[in-house]
Amino acid sequence: MSLQLDFPAVLERWPHFLAGAALTLELAAFSTVCGAVLGTLAAVGRGAHNSLIAGACKIYVEAIRNTPLLVQIFLVYFGLASLGLKFSAFTVAVAALTINVGAYTAEIMRAGFEAIPRGQIEAAEGLALSRLQIYWHIILLPAIERVYPALTSQFVLLMLASSVCSQISAEELTAVANYIQSDTYRAFETYIIVAVLYIILSLVMRAGFWGLGLVLFPRRRRLGTPL
Amino acid sequence: MQQPPSSEPIVSLRDVQKSFGPLLVLDGVSFAVERGEVLALIGRSGSGKSTALRCIDRFEKVDGGEIVVCGHRVDRPDVDLRALRQDVGIVFQSYNLFPHLTIEQNITLAPCAVKGLAASQAKDLARKVLAQVGLEEKLHAYPEQLSGGQQQRAAIARSLAMQPKVMLFDEVTSALDPELTAEVLKVIEQLAADGMTMVMVTHEMGFAKGIADRIVFMHRGKVHETGPASILTTPTTPELTQFVGTGNLKS
């Protein structure tokens, strides 16, 4: 048994790999931003006095966390189609990934909110700040700061999980790999390259989050304890 | 600083009742604080001092009785909380500065967000109130870079920046060692001298004796004895006698 690897045959398709990697990163970026907002709102909603809002948020979070991502993607894809709505594969993918990561973000942010000492909130109430102002000025950043590592891991995980979007023929990295390997009959080499590219994308994202952390948490920079 | 007796008190509690579940914590508490007056709430642990203080700023809802603070009917469900809390400043034992904001940002936040003060005006204000508590040089520091006493003084400055009509203090020096306690008490003394109306829960009997116009001694959810600071030296009830006698009367 001998292993014969022919990377050049596969690597000559590098523009395709690159385009796929770029699309994966784009998918991840859009759904991270949208998912972060959606998840934060859902986390706030779960703490709402209105039990209808709190209940709806809880159902959303639990439904998503207990179904496979691929099924969610198909639900959005075929759901929109059966409503007669036509969207690009990219848009559908971003929507599904946003809904997915939003639920996980909500859980993480809820833990962050709960970690804010009650006294902080009372002090803010004592200063006549409104509920919304308290969330915005007092709770949000310290909560994000507390769960930042968990949050960023979740977003990197989302980028990796976006590979299942190949199933609805979004032209992301895994989809590109699938057709290159069927073209070249060099499956092993193809997926080695794809794996390396995913690692690079992960590192790029982590570097991005590290930089964002510097901007979001100036106190940590000042005190020499960046996240 | 005392106003003629005809003027409305800044704070008045009448027959206030408050329970936590089956536990009756305030059992018909009444007292009033006139403009410019300093009232010290004293009593054993669990006697209801914090609860009484928190009712004034409506951090607790009362079950019965009447509370009027700067004209706001605090006991009513329709009280305008934001208006009430602009008139009342409250400082807690645990400082509760916002850790992610600089001292300046801690101070300017509420005046800007609540009163709509322009940023430049708010910064001037921050400088002014920090000077009042002797912390001008800490304007750009973060709370965790300050000592406990400095954090507590910054918290007082943050409250002052809202220009409250009355200040509430709940054992603001209990977390501090004696040296830091002294610097915070000095700030409060200065406030009293400037005519600020204050209600303070304190275990510093010597301080209460020196600064308070009136003492309210609470015992089992009731105002057990009340009067001028001299009641600490010549108490009339056995409970207060015992309370001041058991080493609580520090100088």
Ligand SMILES: Nc1ncnc2c1ncn2[C@@H]1O[C@H](COP(=O)(O)OP(=O)(O)OP(=O)(O)O)[C@@H](O)[C@H]1O
């Ligand atoms: N949120 C709450 N829920 C239930 N019980 C409470 C609550 N807050 C206070 N209590 C109880 O009410 C009683 C009075 O508490 P309070 O904090 O007013 O006492 P205090 O006089 O301030 O005591 P200390 O000197 O220890 O601060 C205590 O028995 C306390 O356990």
Ligand SMILES: [Mg+2]
């Ligand atoms: Mg107390």
